[in-house]
Amino acid sequence: MPEVPLLKLENIGKEYFGNRVLADVSFSLNRGEILGLVGENGAGKSTLMNILFGMPVISGTGGYEGNIVLDGEVIRFGSPFDALAAGIGMVHQEFSLIPGFSAAENILLNREELNKSLLETVFSERLNTLDRPGMRARAARAIKTLGVDIGVDTIAAEMPVGYKQFIEIAREIDRTRTRVLVLDEPTAVLTETEARILLDALRKLADGGIAIIFISHRLQEIKSLCDRILVLRDGNVIRDSDARSASIRDIAAWMVGRNVEEDRPVRAGTISDEVALSVRDLWVDMPGETVRNAAFDVHKGEIFGIGGLAGQGKLGIPNGIMGLYPAGGTVSLFGREVELNKPRKALDRGMAFVSEDRRGVGLLLGERIDWNITFTGMQVQNRFLKGLPLLGNLVRLRDDDAIAAESEQYIKSLEIRCTGPAQRAVELSGGNQQKVCLAKAFSMRPELLLICEPTRGIDVGAKELVLNTLRRYNEEYGTTILITSSELEELRSVCDRVAIVGEGKIAGILPAISPAERFGLLMMGDVEDEGAQKEAVTGNA
Amino acid sequence: MRHFLRLLLLALVVLLGTWLVYIGREHQVFLDNKTIEVDGQSFRALKSVKVSVNGAEPVELLPRDRDLALVVGPAFRIRVEVMDEWGEEVVKTIDRELTPGFSRDMMLSMPLLAADREDWVRPSPTVQQEAP
């Protein structure tokens, strides 16, 4: 008997402000089937799920192309609540549990069992009291479906992380109508045992007839759990394959894809043997980007890339070195140790930093461009100041002329499109804001430049310009540069060596010209063997 | 349905409010024993009269006296004992029940009452003062 697929996506496409992020994505999902969805950051996974879930961000940016067919009917959700009502449940990466509530209360949040009362006929159902025994029973049933043993009265705040994940899933299961369940990286926070229990539970659910879309970067899990695998890259479906027949190596290669060695420009800079930056046993407590134990060396004059999937800790490394988040371990610059946790110390030692959080950390949005560019130079190096004529050099004021002159120079050389140094940073486009951040760092005349996500959120033309600027700066001044980026291709095109970070550790360091699939495997959690790693850390390959 | 019930509830509350005003209103009752002229006729002040409101301790009013009693609620009883000239013997006892209802204050004219006239309940002097 030919089965009508439960969920069918037909030629889904999506553009954000003229920027295509999804093109012609089609797949179908049967009852009881588990589909593994894999792809790099920015491959379009989350956009696809946002479309499926009717997130307001989609309709707010012009909707999407193509059709979603659920049970033979074309649907178009206006809000996530419509999706829930239609039976599509989603478990997000971040926990959405009320910390002080018990497991039962969280599972039945806003779907509580109520006792009837007279008040409801006059006012609202919300004046009915909760039927606690009923709620407990229902919650216990949902938890039992998962095959785990969690007390329904356990308070969420006191649960281990793994429990929280199960409670989230139980909440979706409790919706009687849930037919499709989407899980976004559910095992990221779990221990191995917990992950195994979760996978078993998912299998059980699927056997009960629920279709599951499972998003994960742990290819092992995908392979052992899923029936089918869908690989997305740059918004396109690269492969829709049977999970059993594909090898992990294949999947990694499909994900990372491209080979760009050909158009790699010849490096003019020279890399000396001298170690500029040496990092050992580094841990950084940066929310969402925890670094657990990182070690690597960067040579003088080198452009060193740090890559890896989001949330693995790559951003924590530069932020920790600069002292912006609580950190420990040893970081030395040219052999002398740098004091951590104090941005001033790092700046004093001639490091400059371009933050990934441009609007939050990188810029004074409400202030003038020239203030932005010269601020750090003024505070750290006492430049752009002039003594007050009357009081000699006791009171030193801002030298607005010097500030403007310095800024003019960078506005010209970096081609910042603005009305002049007095324009406020908030009025610039993303690319130009990024250039202001670069100018701020360049203006420090640093020995070591740490740059996070240099091309995030800027258009293609500006991307090229920013990368070229970095390369040129490295060549002209011999500045050592550490670039952190989620775009592996970008790192491979501009860097000499690239380190891949996984789960807060350096998974491996490879020369940029290594084949793409080796990077892909590292990203998927395949740590290089010990010997190779030692070798890679010191860069004596 | 729910709207109807809410309106009903609202109406009930308004009714309750009205009823509260009705039963909780305090009335100033002026007991007046002054010579009064009505319809061209003159009724002389009584020599001595004892008035008791709602069975309370009686007050004695001599001619030209005016006393004030406070009563609460829509109705009250009044007992008037007209005394003889020496204030010893009760000449006449009158029991009346009055229902001021929602109205505020009133003045009771003793000479008119003693003359058994129906218009012994007069408007309160406070009202007269306000609207000269």
Added chain:
Amino acid sequence: MSRLDRGPDKKRNRGVGSLLADYAVPVIFIVISVVAIPLSDFSATYLIQELLVRIGRNSFLILSLLIPIMAGMGLNFGMVLGAMAGQIGLIFVSDWAVVGIPGIVLAMIIGTPVAVALGILCGEVLNRAKGQEMVTSYILGFFINGVYQLFVLYFMGWLIPISNPALVLSRGHGIRNAISLTGIRMVLDRLIPLQVGTVTIPVATYLVIAAFCFFILWFRKTKLGQDMRAIGQDMAVADSAGIPVNRTRVIAIVISTVLACYGQIIFLQNMGTLNTYNSHDQAGMFSIAALLIGGASVSRAGIGNVFLGVVLFHLMFIVAPKAGRNLMGEAQIGEYFRVFVSYGIIALALVLHAWKRLRDRAEARRSLRGPAGKE
């Protein structure tokens, strides 16, 4: 079935220090009282009588603060709005000369729509200032006080008819500074008389307060109460679960305002005089101080805190001037001391709460860090 073999990340082994911080305020007060009571030379029966009166007078007002705290909106400094609504009710009732229990109930009925309207206004304003609820509701109290004065001092007797000349200022409009509430003075307190020795107990008032406590207990069990607790703990999660966050927050403030309106009426029936332009001012500050002294915090308060607070606060209030005179030879010192304590305690409680919040946040981050830094 398989049991997950990992203990809770965050154990509840909070140190003695943080336990002390949680109960610092009541402990300080118990110490102050223990020192000050003998100094004041008051007899036990006098103190008990005074306390019983003050518990009856103030508890209702303080209880009205509980629901916004549950909804995570902090101390509702906007409760003075409710107090004003109650006073408007009392002004009308005095004007219409409705006395006794009917007068009190009628004042509540008149005050309710006013309180609801002010509560909705307050809730809407607070929804525009999330995270700054306390300071906003505090300023809103002052603002509405201006509007209240505009109405009571200028419009009443002019645009709003007031027939009783005893209420109106000699210039022809505006309400007098002090209104004597002879008709409803202590009618609730004396409704059910009970005398134990020389001590009189306002039984009926206590029954009303008990009813209110049951209301709060019941309310916590309702879906609405549950939603408020959810919003109070995590607004974003509650929102994504489909709970109408803004509306629920408005409802919480409306309930609090209406209850504060009733509380003020009960307070004033005991006092017997309405200070038209001052009575509400103190209602907010004293209630909040009392609640905090009872060991409540900005985010957590229960019925127990209310009664502990009202006892401790008013004990201090009664004995401070006398103790001040006996100790320093100056009653004024005691007066100022209790003012200082009322404000100081609010400041202290706010500081402790802010500290605790920052500490908890740091702790939560540390628990996310996992094994980092421990290797």
Added chain:
Amino acid sequence: MLKKFIATAGWPRVIIGLFLLALFVTAPFVGVRISTSLSDTLVRFGMNGVMVLAMIPMVQAGCGLNFGLPLGVIAGLLGATMSIEFGVRGALGFATAIGLSIPIAAILGYGYGQLLNRVKGDEMMIATYVGFSSVAFMCMAWLLLPYKNPTMVWGYQGTGLRTTISVDNYWSHILSDFLSFKIGTFYFPTGMFLFFAAMCFLIWLFMKTKTGTAMTAVGSNPEFARAGGVNVDRMRVISVVLSTIFGAIGILVYEQSFGFIQLYMGPFYMALPTVAAILLGGASVNRATIFNVVVGTFLFQGILTMTPSVINSVLKTDMSEVIRIIVSNGMILYALTRKAQVKR
């Protein structure tokens, strides 16, 4: 054009500005002398200007509106009473008062700043109550401190300071009357304005220094400042100390013009009108300029002087108090609700 002006100035300012204009226009028709009212406005402007100026450092450093102004006022009062206690008269006396109150303000401000650093995010509410409780604490202190000067102490007891102390024989109008002139009924307190201008210049100068620049950056984006090597907490403390010192100087300027020192509950509600004034001038919760101070103080004090005289003559009732309450608190509410929309 008009729309743009309203958009930049903000509705409340336009309305209040027009209201004040209307008051000035109607004044002659109802028999209120423009020259006297203008001169009154200017005097009150000078009296309050420095206190409003004291808001700038804290706002710029992101500590919010200084509801804790009473702390600075207390330092000023201590300086004033001590200078009288020492019996220093005239300009020297005033200088002594300032000289004594600055270190007190600095110490109080330092402690206050440390406290505010530990309660980030709740500064305004805590500042309010710190201000209130310190006023109440000082009420006890005024009674107990061993002041002896008979002009200040309650005559019949010999201890405890009076509620209001006249500074007539010490430094009353010491600034106001310096170079002041009179044209008919119009009196201009030149000295006070010169002093205010000097204070403005000091603030302006400070905001141009390296520290001042860092402070502005802290208020604008603390994360940026931190990444730029600025010690955010230290900047905040400096701003609070400055605000407190200026608050102390501000109250002294106020007193010399007013002629009296008001103790006890006097400083209690000092903060609200001051905060309202700077907001009225167009400042927001985290951005304020000297221009905001000048405009705001003028508008606010203008309304305060004009409403009693004009509205009273028109309506035959004194509505000034109510108008003051509604305008000042309405202004603060407007600022609070507006900030939330942008930031959260």
